[in-house]
Amino acid sequence: MSHPNATLTPITRLRLARLIVDHGWTYTAAAKMFMVAAPTAKKWATRYRDEGPGGMTDRSSRPHHSPTKTAPTLVRRIARLRWRHRLGPVQIAGRTGLPASTVHAVLVRCRINRLSRIDRVTGEPLRRYEHDHPGSLIHVDVTKFGNIPDGGGHRFVGRGQGKRNREATAKRTGRRNHRYEPRPGISYLHTVIDDHSRVAYAEICTDETSATAIGVLHRAVAWFAQHHVAVERVLSDNGSAYRSHAWHQACAELGITPKHTRPYRPQTNGKIERFHRTLADGWAYARFYTRDQQRRAALPGWLHFYNHHRPHSALGGHPPITRLTNLPEHHI
Template sequence: AGFDALLPKPRVDRGRPRTLPAEVIKVLLATKEANPKLSVQLVIRETLKHRDVPDDLPLPPSTVHRLLTRHGLMSGSDSQDTDTNRRRFAFQSPGQLWMSDVMHGPTVRIKDRSKRKTYLIAFIDDATRVIPYAAFSLAENTRAFLPVFKQAIVRRGLPERLYVDNGSSYRSNHLSLVCAKLGVALIHARPYRPQGKGKIERWFKTVRGQLLILPDQ
């Protein structure tokens, strides 16, 4: 039930290729991008936990190091702030990267007539600017986020990567576990450096200007 029903079927072609498969390369790169401070050994360890990677696949550290270096992921501490690294989030194909963020919405009256603040939880596809799903909630936490994520997946399929804020609601073990089970690389924005969020922020601006035009009552 729940997210388990959304899990893709296990692969049946898990072989032992001599070169790194494209799926494994994607996981290695996404793992390092998600946490730039990981050593090569830790990148390998986390990659072998991924559902698309055979746990007995040989991953020589020298090979992985060359791969990460070739993609500019083994440079200095603030490499993510360069224009080159910002362009990593300009993906070309649907589903390669979704971004998610929360916009503070209007105050509403609920059944007991009390006033509650609302939050708009939304996803945007980086390549197409399509909104897989968005919904208002009365809370800004993991429990509110996951049903919206589920509906986005039902409508658009699984993304390869999910880029989220660094806030506590996105740092929960529950969200990390769900993404791990689904095979989605969870990437957190670095604190105080929300590069790449401009696309969803522009959509939020449109929502504010065209939808949320009525004053709170």
């Protein structure tokens, strides 16, 4: 495909062809003017005579016939061996009698050359999806992070100093388990992410009960409404909070259709699972926090960075907010 600054764009090809066909220029003279070869000028002039201006557009260089292309029956056999037995090109080549390079080319063409694209349980290719507009589906989930003791956790200060920090924090707060061991506690991070735009909303809570999840849902729906996004469906796992009657009643009151993932299949909710990993790398464990309150205070700023500035690989390197247009904070 030609780019806008190419020497011969469709418009320039038309000018070249018209000089030859309509004004009687020679191939050599026209080619010299446009700094191309004479056979190139002849090609576009001939196409203009036969097809008119419509013949100046780009065409695929793919051949009309490929006599040596692998037969469909062999392609299906290669794919079946890859799906069911997770074999590599060399092993498949030994069973089919084809060169390993041919097998690899077939796997690439079928987009199953990487085992990460094949479901480990079913052996079928991963089915990726994306809803066509913001609000069509939001994903909700809960991830947990251990609270940081005063002075920092063991990830940064080491296990010895981390243990002493936990003990000092327990003396200050009085939080211990039944064996009198320090108990820093757990932070429950309720996360919500839009399927189409990947715009995210998150809250740190003290539990993961249905009442807390419903409160987060109400606030998330209101937050999305401020960004001119109307939520239509919500996808969650099969946790007790999301299976409760209260959750379904809250969804009905908000006019949202609740949906659930397949049991024991977190891949169905893969977008938010991947967001949790990004959240952990970019916020929870990104730097040294001397206390848990410091990490909590950093969450809103990181969420703004994620939504408005962080390039997202699934969005062509653009931040999620770019898929929500005409917003007051779009360029902040």
